[in-house]
Amino acid sequence: MFGLSEIAIILIVVILIFGAKKLPDLARSMGKSARILKSEARAMKTEPTPSANDAPTSGTGTPRVIQATPGEATSPRPTTQPDTDAPQR
Template sequence: MNIGAPEIILIILAVLLLFGYKKLPDASRSFGRSLRIFKGEMKGMKDDDARAATPAPPAVLQAADADRRAQLEAEAAAAEARAAELRARAAQPGAADAR
């Protein structure tokens, strides 16, 4: 089944009749955006599959976990120190009067 020039002209006329010449640029722009989003999502799914298929070596994961654990412990220590400082200020006599 070959589509020749007369069939293409009929399709173009049908599209123009359905959408009108003023709405055609907006419709084609929307169609292009939809295709771009669809392609991006498909590429993202392929990238996710590729990442899941090649797991990171355990040594890299352990090093990353150790770094993250050390960072969280440092943040917790800083938060505890700040809380102790605030408790000490609140316990001082006249602390409520200063506010």
């Protein structure tokens, strides 16, 4: 796919762009991102998928409550979200 000379040129360009001091941090963050991606992909494979019989019916159950984050709170009470799954009358 890539020869030794192409990989060397790519490494030189990366060193020139990011600088030698930032390369360890860049590699560390890329490694963390790759680990997170792998763990999420593994979790998606092991997670059971809901079947059509397990799907909740609209109109049953409790209404969803939206909690505001501390910086966004305009009133001390949580507000309920309208049920968008229910048919319009």
